[in-house]
Amino acid sequence: MATRTPNWGMPPTCHQKIDENLLVTDAGQSRELWEEMGARWAAERELLWAGTRPVSEWLVTRLQARAGETVLELAAGTGDTGFLVAGALGSNGRLLTSDRSHAMLAGARARAAELGVMNVDFLELDSDKLALADECVDAVISRFGYLLKGEAPLAEVRRVLRPGGRLVCAVWAERSRNAWMTVPRAALAAVVGSDEQTGRDLLAGRSLEGVRAAVAGAGFVVAEITELDVAYRFATEAELWAFASELRGPVAVAISELDAGKQAEVRAELERLSPRDASGSYALPGVAIVSLAT
Template identity: 30%
Template sequence: MDAQLEQIREQQKTTWNKFAPGWRKWDNFTMDWMRPMADEMIKSLHIRPTDVVLDVAAGTGEPGLSIATLAKDGKVVITDLAEGMLDVARDKAAAKGVANYETVACDVCELPFPDASFDTVSCRFGFMFFPDMQVAAQEMHRVLKPGGRMAAAVWGTPDKNAWITTIMGTISQHMAVPTPPPGAPGMFRCASPGMMAGLLRQAGFRNVTEMEVTGKLRCGSKDNYWQFMNEVAAPVVAALSNADEATREKIKQQVFGKVDQLCSDHSAALDYGTVIVYGEK
């Protein structure tokens, strides 16, 4: 891996270890929000009781731990760059009584597994952070058995994701927010229609399909929304860390006003849009 890609990897590892405590705190809330995407991925993967499954960039353990309950005579290997996130996954597994899993801290671009090791691969909201997405897709293809299945979820276009654009758009009105260079890790890196399907086909996958899953992030109140975004959303925290108290308060009140415009019942239920991509080896 060249120096620039290695730097991206180390930045991602540092970021996700830093945010592990926030993800632990909000884990139930976050996993409930993201369950529809996991459900659609799991449905497409047709998990069998004896499957050996790789869950890449699993963070706090999903959808891997849910898959483990279906592959009850098989095993799920849960991977992530950040040991801090995997600590949460292990605690969740113990609390749920899930034993047919293991965790491995590793880089998806250099998976430490032999060829044809897994029946299925899952990856929810990981691709947009990988140093080299094409290499990542090729590695997933390599470790799959012939006929193996793969499913991933990525965020759709900004216009379908008010849950993040509402706050980030407001911040950018008050502060200079650096725009990542083309191809750099970011929330909407994989959003273009057909982009992920093309990536998988180039990596050798066949029978590739894309589908959209939409819904709402239901925060219950503006205060919950603000607190959640300030404890789990890395771009929000990074931007606001450079704001003085007066600017921060101004941004907060403007965000609250926008949420009220979007949610007349003051429920802070904001749209999200995702893409689920599926392929076979």
């Protein structure tokens, strides 16, 4: 199976000045951003995984992977969701853990080694144009992997799935239902003085019915679709700050460009804006839309 040869050009860096392009709501598609996040996400894997694991479990339960199958994970990040499937595939099956980011895949490789996952290949693949043959996988799994960014990713999934193949995917509901997105951004905006959203918001109007229509529109039969409530929880102020200032994509990059005084102001604002749960932990909730389709 061929992999696309990556062409990174100059090593990317996000540590220049505050780049408005990284603050736009399309920034999730930025290759540089995800290269920047890769090592950080690997280092803080547990913090991210704890809040979102139920989403992965829903997907894996619905996927019903069988021994000998080939399962492709798209935009896998550090690969944790796919690794839940690997055992069911057995030594004759194959997990293809893919992402466009070299750094994310490095984190995934390290995690697979820790877990002792052997039946896995790591592929640098762009979901918009998969360097894979037609009808070569039994199932595709994608958690928060921009599958609804235009029509290309779902069309590619349809192309590489064998007849009868399954797709399980999770996408975020619209931004206003995801405090983990809006609260760090609001804390930053309160200090830098602007919450201007430029660019196209990929999540604008994102609803269960919209997701169902998009998946069906790509030629799938939607067997099950529902919303899942999730929450990122932080026992300490330090964890909450690590989430916003290191892991939270474009907001983290923008925070890193502020001087220490301004960062302290953002941190105070973040603590003020973040709700706490009954146990006293900070809790930033969100809503995922999860689906099974064939």
